[in-house]
Amino acid sequence: MNELGSQQENKRKKNIREISPIDVYKLLPKTNCCACRESNCMAFATRVVNGELTIVDCPPLLTDEYRDMLGELTALLTPPVRVVTFGEGEYSIAIGGKYVLHRHEFTYHNPSPIAIDVHDLMPEDELLERVRQIERFSYNYIGRALAPDAIAIRSTSHDPAVFRQTVKKIAGISKYPLILCSFDPAVMEAGLSEIPSRHPLMYAATSENWRSMADLSLKYNAPLTVFAPDDLSLLRTLTKTLIESGVLDLVLDPGTFTENKLSSTISNFSLIRTEACRYNDKLFGFPLLGVPFAVWAGEEISEDVLKWREAITASMLLSRYADLLIMHSIDGWVLLPQLIWRFNLYTDPRKPVSVDGGVKILGNPDRASPVLVTTNYALTYFTVESDIKAANLNCYLVIIDTGGLSVESAVAGRILTAESIATALTEYKVKSFVDHTTLIIPGLAARISGETEEATGWHILVGPKDSSGISKYLHDRWPPEA
Amino acid sequence: MTQKDPKNQLKDEQILSLAPQLLELLQGVQQVELENFAMDIGELELFIPTGHFTAVRDAVTNLQTPKRPVELIPDHFIPHIMQYPGKIREVTLGATKSSGGSRGRTLTIGGSTAPAYADFLHPAGHPPVIALDVFDMPVSLPKVLKEHVKDVIADPAEWARMNVKKFGADIVTIHLMSTDPLIHNTSPAQAAKTVEEILQAVDVPLIIGGCGDPKKDADVFCEVAKMAEGERLLLNSVTLDMAEAKTLESVAIAARDHGHLVLAFTGLELNNAKELNRRLYDYIPPERIVMDLTTVALGYGLEYSFSIHERARYAALMGDGELAHPVISASTNAWAAREAWMQMAPEYGPRELRGPIWETLNAITLLLSGIDLFMMMHPAAVLTVRDVIHRLGESGQVPSIRIRDWVNVRV
Numbered sequence: 001m002n003e004l005g006s007q008q009e010n011k012r013k014k015n016i017r018e019i020s021p022i023d024v025y026k027l028l029p030k031t032n033c034c035a036c037r038e039s040n041c042m043a044f045a046t047r048v049v050n051g052e053l054t055i056v057d058c059p060p061l062l063t064d065e066y067r068d069m070l071g072e073l074t075a076l077l078t079p080p081v082r083v084v085t086f087g088e089g090e091y092s093i094a095i096g097g098k099y100v101l102h103r104h105e106f107t108y109h110n111p112s113p114i115a116i117d118v119h120d121l122m123p124e125d126e127l128l129e130r131v132r133q134i135e136r137f138s139y140n141y142i143g144r145a146l147a148p149d150a151i152a153i154r155s156t157s158h159d160p161a162v163f164r165q166t167v168k169k170i171a172g173i174s175k176y177p178l179i180l181c182s183f184d185p186a187v188m189e190a191g192l193s194e195i196p197s198r199h200p201l202m203y204a205a206t207s208e209n210w211r212s213m214a215d216l217s218l219k220y221n222a223p224l225t226v227f228a229p230d231d232l233s234l235l236r237t238l239t240k241t242l243i244e245s246g247v248l249d250l251v252l253d254p255g256t257f258t259e260n261k262l263s264s265t266i267s268n269f270s271l272i273r274t275e276a277c278r279y280n281d282k283l284f285g286f287p288l289l290g291v292p293f294a295v296w297a298g299e300e301i302s303e304d305v306l307k308w309r310e311a312i313t314a315s316m317l318l319s320r321y322a323d324l325l326i327m328h329s330i331d332g333w334v335l336l337p338q339l340i341w342r343f344n345l346y347t348d349p350r351k352p353v354s355v356d357g358g359v360k361i362l363g364n365p366d367r368a369s370p371v372l373v374t375t376n377y378a379l380t381y382f383t384v385e386s387d388i389k390a391a392n393l394n395c396y397l398v399i400i401d402t403g404g405l406s407v408e409s410a411v412a413g414r415i416l417t418a419e420s421i422a423t424a425l426t427e428y429k430v431k432s433f434v435d436h437t438t439l440i441i442p443g444l445a446a447r448i449s450g451e452t453e454e455a456t457g458w459h460i461l462v463g464p465k466d467s468s469g470i471s472k473y474l475h476d477r478w479p480p481e482a
Numbered sequence: 483m484t485q486k487d488p489k490n491q492l493k494d495e496q497i498l499s500l501a502p503q504l505l506e507l508l509q510g511v512q513q514v515e516l517e518n519f520a521m522d523i524g525e526l527e528l529f530i531p532t533g534h535f536t537a538v539r540d541a542v543t544n545l546q547t548p549k550r551p552v553e554l555i556p557d558h559f560i561p562h563i564m565q566y567p568g569k570i571r572e573v574t575l576g577a578t579k580s581s582g583g584s585r586g587r588t589l590t591i592g593g594s595t596a597p598a599y600a601d602f603l604h605p606a607g608h609p610p611v612i613a614l615d616v617f618d619m620p621v622s623l624p625k626v627l628k629e630h631v632k633d634v635i636a637d638p639a640e641w642a643r644m645n646v647k648k649f650g651a652d653i654v655t656i657h658l659m660s661t662d663p664l665i666h667n668t669s670p671a672q673a674a675k676t677v678e679e680i681l682q683a684v685d686v687p688l689i690i691g692g693c694g695d696p697k698k699d700a701d702v703f704c705e706v707a708k709m710a711e712g713e714r715l716l717l718n719s720v721t722l723d724m725a726e727a728k729t730l731e732s733v734a735i736a737a738r739d740h741g742h743l744v745l746a747f748t749g750l751e752l753n754n755a756k757e758l759n760r761r762l763y764d765y766i767p768p769e770r771i772v773m774d775l776t777t778v779a780l781g782y783g784l785e786y787s788f789s790i791h792e793r794a795r796y797a798a799l800m801g802d803g804e805l806a807h808p809v810i811s812a813s814t815n816a817w818a819a820r821e822a823w824m825q826m827a828p829e830y831g832p833r834e835l836r837g838p839i840w841e842t843l844n845a846i847t848l849l850l851s852g853i854d855l856f857m858m859m860h861p862a863a864v865l866t867v868r869d870v871i872h873r874l875g876e877s878g879q880v881p882s883i884r885i886r887d888w889v890n891v892r893v
Contacts, residue, residue, distance in 0.1 A: 102789070102792050102793075102796070103785075103788075103789055103792075104789040104792060104793050119892065121892060136829075137829065139830070141781070154889045154890070154891075155889070156889075156890050156891070156892050158890075181889045182889065183889065203889070207554065210554070211552070214550070229885070229886045232559035233557065233558045233559045235559070236557035236558065236559050237554050237555065237556050237557045238554065239557075240555050240557045241551050241554050241555045244550070244551050244555060245550045245551055246550065255885065255886070256885070257885055258885070259873070259885075260873065260876070262870070262873040262874060263599065263602075263873060263874045263875065263876060266599050266850070266874065267599065267600065267601050267602060270599070270600045270601060271559075271561050271600075271601055274561075274562075274564075274600070274601075275561070275562065278562070278564075279562055283557060291888060293888055293891075294885045294888045296888070296891050296893045297884045297885045297887060297888040297891045298884060298885060302505060304505065304508065304835075305504055305505060308504065308508075308835075308839065308866070311839050311842075311843065312842065312843070312846060312866065312870065315843045315846060315847060316846060316847075316850065319788070319847050319850050320850060328893060331831050331835075332826075332828075332829045332830030332831040332836075333830065333831030333832070333835040333836040333839055334831070334839070336821060336830055336831070336836070337780060337781075337821075337839060337840060337843050340780060340781045340821070341780060341784070341843070341847065344780075344781070344783075344784060344785035345785055345788075347785060349785070349786075349789050377783075379781070379782060379783070383820075406782060406783065408818075409749060409750070409778075409783075412749055413749055447664070466820060468820060468824065
């Protein structure tokens with residue numbers, strides 16, 4: 001099929017789903033020393049295959065005695081998409097490391113960082129304010145802070161001295177990982193030499209500048225992006241050449257075309273990732289960079305429309321294999337859905353995001369305080385919890401184990417039922433907390449209120465459909481009239 | 483480099499013409515005046531003077547070790563062509579006069595032979611279509627959605643007309659919400675009358691939404707099916723709850739005998755989806771079954787919907803006939819996310835934008851997983867999703883040159 005054959009190499013390597021715990025076990029010390037805190041080596045192997053532990057969690061493997069086995073295990077478990085890191089110390093980010101094409105086949109690792117751009121002709125106060133904005137943006141989602149992750153510095157001046165100054169300023173005020181963007185090696189070197197320890201990602205090597213960029217990548221030990229817009233053969237050519245040149249930490253940019261070539265963009269990303277994950281192709285086995293920023297280089301139209309398009313492009317690229325994004329918009333309505341979608345996409349599809357069932361005491365409730373019910377889907381639980389905390393309410397929250405389903409799904413799926421509520425009330429000894437027997441169930445569970453009253457013997461009140469309404473609800477309705 | 487394919491230019495203009503419409507639909511947002519002009523490449527400072535490269539290359543060549551390549555080592559990309567044994571069934575909604583109904587046109591969905599938009603190597607199936615919602619009673623809607631329908635909210639026929647004429651709906655969904663025994667308990671006869679009014683108001687295919695009660699829905703669907711003989715309505719939906727309530731058979735038979743289709747609804751569980759389809763095959767041809775695997779809002783579990791659709795489509799293409807049906811997504815469900823409708827701190831932007839982008843992204847994410855029919859509400863989301871479907875469906879031979887130089891854009 002391919003006269004050069006490189007696409008067909010390494011087909012024999014096992015896919016992560018084909019690797020059995022036995023394959024891993026065979027290469028472990030098999031001493032059942034339990035230094036990994038698992039009960040034996042086989043248990044450890046199983047968790048490694050499930051992606052819950054990594055081989056370096058086995059201390060003996062890191063000793064000289066097992067060096068060969070560590071090497072074999074590493075080869076066995078190396079993902080088809082290479083892990084590339086940039087940034088310094090605790091601020092460094094790993095990208096890539098994907099094992100599979102679809103998240104349901106295993107799970108995706110290394111959530112795609114979102115880098116926001118600045119450029120070297122921005123007035124200083126604007127530049128500094130933008131960096132502050134990038135660092136300030138955060139959204140609390142089910143108990144976790146979601147935020148952009150990196151800064152891409154573009155050279156629009158094409159002047160090494162100007163670029164150097166800008167890189168210096170930003171590195172001085174921010175520890176965020178940096179991406180240096182210029183096609184001019186002189187400009188690139190000016191930036192790299194200013195921050196030798198920051199390990200920035202270089203953007204980008206092209207068919208024109210690849211030799212100089214390869215040299216800089218090696219000299220400054222910085223990973224290098226390969227840019228071959230809408231030309232997958234050129235992308236392979238460049239990647240092959242750079243690997244031969246000794247540059248192994250590569251990131252691929254096949255171009256983000258957002259207008260009449262949107263279809264090729266999605267198809268290029270898909271083809272590259274398919275070759276890497278399904279056929280273990282080495283030249284495409286690198287993280288992919290998506291550039292939703294590209295909409296700003298397209299048609300000159302209203303800013304809001306461009307932001308709208310950038311949001312759409314970013315979201316599609318997150319779903320279609322981008323391991324890193326460079327964006328321009330820092331408007332909340334553009335970033336928020338990306339940050340949430342990224343978080344969701346990288347959760348383990350094999351288990352629902354859930355918290356433990358039980359009774360959560362919020363604020364300082366007493367024996368007359370309200371008792372509310374919710375489910376153990378993490379999003380449901382944390383949303384309810386944060387609404388109650390934000391309103392400074394004192395109450396007991398009974399968390400029903402619905403296997404990680406939301407109230408609506410759990411009611412529809414007959415998991416949140418009169419019986420499951422009754423069982424939870426008994427199991428968690430809810431009666432011991434209060435002197436009343438009034439229970440507030442979620443508005444979305446209204447239809448089981450009658451049955452629940454019968455099954456529990458508690459008086460049931462139907463609360464609001466959205467937990468943002470709990471504060472007002474309790475204000476109006478608690479304590480209930482006798 | 484500046485020469486443009488005239489055909490492509492036309493497309494650019496068409497796309498540009500969407501922009502003012504989009505802005506208009508995003509009401510309440512401060513509008514920026516449109517500058518509707520095509521820029522010439524020369525006007526942007528995009529290109530690095532070529533002299534630069536040689537000078538720099540010389541400066542760094544001394545770093546090179548002799549072993550390193552000095553020329554590009556050519557390689558070629560030849561994609562593996564994956565052959566899928568399965569194919570998604572084609573289902574036709576609506577019937578024209580010549581085929582026993584009264585619709586102005588019919589719509590066929592499905593027919594995919596490969597995962598959605600993964601490559602150009604497989605012939606595409608029918609492009610996805612969009613249905614807009616109408617309710618048979620005034621419903622509580624997020625403020626941003628209500629804005630566009632407040633004048634017609636009490637008049638389902640007028641609402642349907644507006645969806646088709648103003649917002650270009652391919653299909654109209656009439657949700658017979660008032661039939662819910664816990665709401666108005668509207669009679670099946672009354673519900674059928676409402677459907678009749680909609681059939682007269684618009685000539686696009688219709689989806690008939692029930693209230694979710696397995697017994698009442700069956701009564702309503704049977705009545706509607708009889709009244710609208712031969713119209714190929716899509717009855718939304720039939721469920722395993724109906725099987726349990728022993729009403730599934732009556733609906734499936736009514737759909738079969740009166741020339742309609744059924745939407746098989748299950749909650750994010752492929753075994754249930756297969757089981758429901760198997761039960762339906764006893765009564766109705768597979769070419770009359772569409773699946774709803776459940777659409778959850780972005781932020782509330784969209785990833786479950788995304789993965790269930792990817793799994794279902796892949797299994798179907800690999801030969802699982804029980805899953806080889808077109809799939810539908812209720813993108814309107816995106817509005818269940820508080821991030822879509824709630825007033826939030828200013829840094830998260832106005833809900834007038836956050837709401838419609840939420841619905842848009844919910845739809846587009848699932849578009850990539852293979853959805854054939856979207857049920858939607860916000861006109862800006864509808865416009866955008868239609869535009870994206872169009873752009874993903876064309877091969878677009880001429881790359882946009884400017885985008886190659888995004889690094890140099892001064893914004």
